[in-house]
Amino acid sequence: MQPSRSTYIKWGSAAISLIWLAVYVWFYRANPFGGPAYDYADNWGIDLLTFVPALAAAGMATLVALQYQPGEIPRRIWLTFAIGWWCWVGGEIAGMVYDYFYWDTAYPELTLIDLCWSAGYILFGLALFYQFRAIYAEEEKNSTYLYLTLCAAALILTLGLTYLARRSGLGEDVSAFALYLAILYPVFDLVEGGAALWLFLLFRRGKWGRPWWGLIAFAIADSISIYFWIGGDEALSQKTVDILYLFSDTTYVGAYLIVALAFLSHYYMLQWPPASPKPNRP
Amino acid sequence: MAIFFRQLQGHTFNGNLADLLAEQQRFRAQQFSGLMEIENSNSICIVVVLAKGETVNAYLLQEEARLPTVLLENLQRWEDATFSVRSLPLSDVATRLLWLALDSQPGPCFEIRGAKDWQDWLNACQDEHVTGVVEIHSEACDGFFYLHNGQRLENESIFALQENLYSQVPFQAESSPWKVRLNTPRPETLAWQSLHLRVGAGQWFWHTLNRYQRIAGQRLTQILTHHLLPTIREWDWEIGPSSNTLEDRHFFARPSLAAEAYRALFMKVGEQMGIVLGSQLAQRFLSQAFEQIPPGERSVLTSHRLLPAAFVD
Structure with a gap:
């Protein structure tokens, strides 16, 4: 049987994604614009190589969400998830803009980037919440309060962790608010990465679970950065640290690509009429 | 004659x-x-x-x-x-x-005159949760329908009128009295087992697809039912999966034949749900839906090995 057009597109996109990651790694290591020193042009290249997958992830998520009718639970899940990705696209753009204006100086403590990341995390959390509710609640119930309670618990937990971090001497050179934000991200990563891992175990090979794999990849990528941030790099050789940074940053771009590919596959799964199935006699 | x-x-x-x-x-x-x-x-x-x-x-x-x-x-x-x-x-x-x-135990025959008496009798059946095959004879119309806990099952109703068969009660069409008999099904008969198997499979299908639709949406549910059609066509079963219901209008001569048909269809349902949601969730939803079937129908399904665990890899 001849492979269908959608099969070509899906495998073609997967191949392009791998090539994209290879280009990213090459760019990361070679610094092609700035010679031996990492400079603004190289940074811009890296940003662009990150921005395009982010755009692809947000675009594909939106396309899939719009395939569902208003009022359907999957539309609510994927649209919330898609808006989260758009927030992160906003974060990537804001990052590029801030790099332009603050290339030679430090960023302000609260930036638009932080707002975009935080909004993205909250929306991912909400999408995860909708997904879990669809799985575990047999009847649809209004449980917005439950989600708000979970958010409040995460914020309070972060507050506690900020206090502990301060006491143990972490982030002495930054304000309490900046430290709070810096700890909030790992908390979100931990909670949402854990929830995504739970969904991964629930869905296993089911196609529905694949878009969530992106959150697991982000959690892995961020956990390396967090480990270094709390001083883990001091115990490692510079070469190991460099390799882990490369792995972390590539995984971060890979996460966007995973989400985009998963939604592409999801999009073709929704096409009507479906490819004619083969009959099977009992 | x-x-x-x-x-x-x-x-x-x-x-x-x-x-x-x-x-x-x-x-x-x-x-x-x-x-x-x-x-x-x-x-x-x-x-x-x-x-x-x-x-x-x-x-x-x-x-x-x-x-x-x-x-x-x-x-x-x-x-x-x-x-x-x-x-x-x-x-x-x-x-x-x-x-x-x-195959049922015939009850006494009685007469009903007019639409009002008919509706009163149906209401009484509903109140008393009557289950049985209602048999009607009149000058213009002969028919049968099945009352399940007092509710008339649309798919289990047939009336002959003016050389045609209808599934709706054509009471208004005539003025002559109806001779009505309520036949009580015997659980040991194959006809009763076939009916319960049919009703049970229908309910299981409905609960399963509703649950699936809630998580996966209308389009994927349509795609799932679309994947059942080749099997149905290949075997010439008069079964129509539409709007999450399994409209079985096929006469299987034995319950075992019906069970085979349902097994084939639920295999496909499990397979399709597994592709989308993974086998673990497919199994969970099939099991939850199975638990929602009344015990009588569930035990008939079980006796024919139509069990949630059988339909997911």
């Missing part, structure tokens, strides 16, 4: 055993479902029920009783060499309802 569905013409002839067997062969060749009414000169009557050309059972009609019997043994005992025969191809729904009525 017409006894059941008298408003439908059928094929009436006088003949011997060879003629009867030839008629049965015609039903088999054409895969007709329907009935044959055979009567001798002493007004002893036997009704044969056929599903897709296959003889399901024969019943000796004796006053109010319908006794399962072996056709050839009876014919050999009859002194007449010839007898009158009325053969009537019917829809599968009509034939399987007749089968269920003949």
Whole structure:
């Protein structure tokens, strides 16, 4: 049987994604614009190589969400998830803009980037919440309060962790608010990465679970950065640290690509009429 | 001589055993479902029920009783060499309802006059959660329908009127009184098991697809049912999966045949759900839906090994 057009597109996109990651790694290591020193042009290249997958992830998520009718639970899940990705696209753009204006100086403590990341995390959390509710609640119930309670618990937990971090001497050179934000991200990563891992175990090979794999990849990528941030790099050789940074940053771009590919596959799964199935006699 | 569905013409002839067997062969060749009414000169009557050309059972009609019997043994005992025969191809729904009525314990016959009396009686059945096959005879209309805990099942209703079959009660169409009989099903009979299997499988399908639709959406649910069609077409089953219901209008001669059909369909359902949601969640939703089926139907499904665990890899 001849492979269908959608099969070509899906495998073609997967191949392009791998090539994209290879280009990213090459760019990361070679610094092609700035010679031996990492400079603004190289940074811009890296940003662009990150921005395009982010755009692809947000675009594909939106396309899939719009395939569902208003009022359907999957539309609510994927649209919330898609808006989260758009927030992160906003974060990537804001990052590029801030790099332009603050290339030679430090960023302000609260930036638009932080707002975009935080909004993205909250929306991912909400999408995860909708997904879990669809799985575990047999009847649809209004449980917005439950989600708000979970958010409040995460914020309070972060507050506690900020206090502990301060006491143990972490982030002495930054304000309490900046430290709070810096700890909030790992908390979100931990909670949402854990929830995504739970969904991964629930869905296993089911196609529905694949878009969530992106959150697991982000959690892995961020956990390396967090480990270094709390001083883990001091115990490692510079070469190991460099390799882990490369792995972390590539995984971060890979996460966007995973989400985009998963939604592409999801999009073709929704096409009507479906490819004619083969009959099977009992 | 017409006894059941008298408003439908059928094929009436006088003949011997060879003629009867030839008629049965015609039903088999054409895969007709329907009935044959055979009567001798002493007004002893036997009704044969056929599903897709296959003889399901024969019943000796004796006053109010319908006794399962072996056709050839009876014919050999009859002194007449010839007898009158009325053969009537019917829809599968009509034939399987007749089968269920003949396999049930007949209740007393009573008369209902007018739409108001009819509605009052139906309301009383609903209040008392009556279960049974209702048999109606009047000048213009003969029919059967199944009351399940007082509710008339639309898919298990058939009325013959002016040479046609309808699934709606055509009460307004005539003014003559109706002779009504409530037949109580016998759980040990194959007809009753077939019905419960059908109702159980239908409910399971409905609960499963509703649950699936809630998580995966309408489009993927349509795609799932679309994937059932090739199997249904290949086997010529009169089963239509639409709007999350499994409309089974096929007359399976034995419950085991129906169970095989449902097994094939639930295999596909499990497979499709597994592709989208993964086997673990597919299993969970099939199990949850199974738990929602009333115990009677669930035990019939279980006895035919139609269990959630059987349909997911």
